[in-house]
Structure formats: C-alpha cells, structure tokens
Amino acid sequence: MLKLNVLAIDDEPLALRVITSHVRQIPFLHLVGTTTQPLDGLMRVQQGGIDLVFLDIQMATLTGLQFLHLLQGKCAVILTTAYPQYALDGYEYAVADYLLKPIAFDRLLKAAQRVYAQAATRPTPSPPELPKCLFVKTDHRLVKVDYADLWHIEGGKDYATVVTSTEKLLTLISLNQLAEQLPHPQFLRVHKSYIVALDKISVVERQRIYTDKAVIPIGDTYRAAFTRVVEGR
Template identity: 40%
Template structure:
C-alpha cells in the first residue's frame, strides 16, 4: 500500500516555498524531499531521483512552470502554484492535477494533495479508490488531523460539528453536508439530521437509536432501511 508521496516544490520566491513546506509538514502522506528556487537545478535533480508529485510555480524567470511541466511530461504529477489565475487554463491543458492560487490555504492544499494520493495509490482489490487515512479540520486557527480509523461519529451542534474519535473530540465550524463530502462514503453514513457514524463502530441497532461505545446516537426512520442494508 502506498504510504507516502515523494515530492519537491519549485518557486523562485523563498517565502512561497516556506508556505508549501509548512503545509506539507502537516500532511502525513507527503514526503517533501527538496525545494528549489531554480527550475534548472530541479530538472537536474529529477534526472537522478524519482519524484511522485511536484508543487510548481508558474511565473518564474528563465524557465517558466509551464515550460518545466512540458519537459517533465507524465513522469510526475504536477500541482501548479501561482498568484495569477489567468494561467489556470494553460495549466490544465498540460494535464496538471490541480491549480492552487496564492496565498495557499492549508485546506485547499490538503485537498490537492489528497487528490494526488488517490491518483497514485489507485483502487484497492475491490475497485474502491484509495484515500488518505486522515482528514484535516479547522479548530480555531489550527488545523487538526482526524484519523478515519479512530473516528466514531460526527455530531452537529448548531453551526459547528464535533468529530468524536477514540479518546479525543474536535470542534470545527462546518456543515454536516460538507463533512459528508469529506468522509469516504464506504466507511461513513448519515443516520440522522445531526449525526454521521462510522459503520464499523456500530455495536447495536435499535428502532430509533444506535449504540457506539457508551453513546446512543439517534437513528431517523428515513435512514434505517439503508443502514440495515449496508451492515448486512
């Protein structure tokens, strides 16, 4: 199973590279091997090293990111990073995996990184696309890693959600619909207007509630039949 993506980042602005490095350090499946302010030096590095993913600035002197991507071809996935949205179309014409507009927010960076992980890991033996074993949610000014293996349920509380892991809970400002889009559908299911549960954590199903550990989670009638089908 793929555990980490070997990455490099190329940008003629050191501060921009610091942002990519800081974001990459938070993502367990990214291994940022090197950063470069000179695209020519990066090309020389790629002649001797195998790299899965390149975070690549577009507007650089001597050799632009667009030119660099053409030289690299399909040897590595490319995620463009730039302050100029007008380059997006050209980037996607070069089959770039994604396009990040500076200043790059961590949440958007993680989405792009996870897309790369899914692309390179490929489907499992059942044909299910591979996913990162983590998601990140924002808690105040910080981004907190949520382990999908440890996540028991998600509870809606007004404009906030609580992600309940084994022995840990994280409160974040998010809608339950956004959480459903983030979590893998094969592992998690909405069972109530205010709850999403991990299917493999359900210990007991009653008419109007579920038991997960020591917690009773309400079960809406509109979800009950689907739930029973999925746990058979």
C-alpha cells in the same frame, strides 16, 4: 502507508516556506527538497524518485509551463501562482490541480489528497518474469539448459563443465560468469570450482555435498553462507 515524495519549486523563498509548512503537516507527503532554481528542480525530477511537484508558473529562468513541457509527465504536478489566468494553460498538460497564492492549508490538502488517491489506486506493476533456463555455448552451438535439469557446474581454468540430467556440456564460459547468471539461492557457489543446485542435494556430511551424480567439496570461503541457506537462517 504509501508516501508521496514531494519537490517544491518556486523562485520566491517565502512561497517555499509556506508550502514546506503545509506539506510537513500531511502524513502521506514526504518533502524531499525545495529549490528556487527550476533547472535544478527539472534535473532532480529527471533523476527519478519524485512523485509530486508543487510548481510555480511565473519564474524567470524557466516558466512553469516550459517546465511542464520538458517534464513530459514524469510525475504529478500541482501548479501554484498568483495569476489565475494561467490555469487553463496548465491544464493542457494534465496537471493535478491549481493553487492560487496565498495558498491555504485546506486547499493544498485537498489537491494532495487527489494525487494520493490516484497513486493509491494505481495497479502495482507485475515484476518481470525471471528466466527459467540458461544458454550454454559449446563449440559453435548455444544449448538451452532448463534450471530444473541443471545439477551442478564444475569450473576449470578456462572452461566449465555443466552437468545436467542427461549430459555434460563443456563451455568456455567461466564459472564466475555462470554464477552471475544463475539465481540465488536456487544455485549456490559452494567452492571455487563448484556451483550446485540446491534441490539436487541429497546429503551434506563432513564438508561434502552428495548428489546422485557427484560428491562436491564445500570450500572454507563458502561454508558459512552455504550453512545459512540450508539451515534457513
């Protein structure tokens, strides 16, 4: 079940206790905190991870409307107040709902259900497309190497040799730097001096990897992790 992370902000401790009691009865709400200090609440929301804020309008250091202006739509907001005349001002900031104190459970539930319905129907953002190639610097050129053409990389002291289907490219990029750029487990560090493409491995025998282009040793440090990957554990 989707759960909404909730923060309640009100300078009246009694009001916070009421909201806390109501929120904890609703399965799709998760109360992550309450505060009587609106500036602390603003910082909490700006750090991320908050889906819904119950926000009092009348607070001393920062009013709810000032809070909304600074919030800039980072999460859903349900306003709470004892003064109904402020409702229209709140709706200028596209708040989800407006609750009049003393807040009844059924009214808070209805407002929360509205926010939940909107969140549940919001399309999940597509994950960013991962790169399918590596750019290798050789002399004064950048050479594009498609992952499908990359067989293995052999590291030296201050350089690395990138072996592809058609050529060997000498680069001053270290093996450690290349290892950070390549996706795992498509490419595996199997030795302090070698990275190998998993789909290019033909045979593994006696701590050696055989491909059509090389025989690559498996280092003691990397043996257990390599075995887990190739055996699907």
